[in-house]
Amino acid sequence: MESRPSTDLRPIATEYNGKDRNAFLFGFNPQAELWNGRFAMIGFLAYLLWDVAGYSVLRDVLHFIGY
Template identity: 80%
Template sequence: METRSSSNLPPVATEYNGIDRNAFIFGWTPQAELWNGRLAAIGFVAYLLWDLAGYSVLRDVLHLIGY
């Protein structure tokens, strides 16, 4: 397997702004959207595992407000 430095990336590894797609760049950039999606997926899976373990945020909130 060939390894490359981030300054020598193939054309498919760069986004519209010409920077590595996996770079953690702050602001409204294509990289930020990729990281947002990744972190959202991790959060969703974490909530599903939490719910399967018997802890339900939704059930607890409904119980607190009287439903």
Template identity: 70%
Template sequence: MGPYPTDATEKAYNGSDRNAVKFGFTPQSELWQGRLAMIGFVAYLLWDLKGYSILRDLLQLIQ
């Protein structure tokens, strides 16, 4: 046993590291896709708050 106790969720997905970068339809790739989608969503919200709203211009919500 190492100096740090192991977390039960560390290898909860198919017996390998859940933060490993794997391609295809694996639980690891789904985690990374979700993380990247959250980063993209926050980036768009910051872009929108800065005044460069593409969606508002497209839908003409604010005149």
């Protein structure tokens, strides 16, 4: 059995730039794209739930302009 310090990351976790892929780092870096995608998925799901609840911004705009 291999013993190593618990702070060592698995090789796959440091594939991008030698840092943890889930670390929240400020600036333009590979981690930013991962976090951007995660927040986009949360926002899309939130809008879908909002739409299912009956509050559709898109439907209201289309109704307002006559479609």
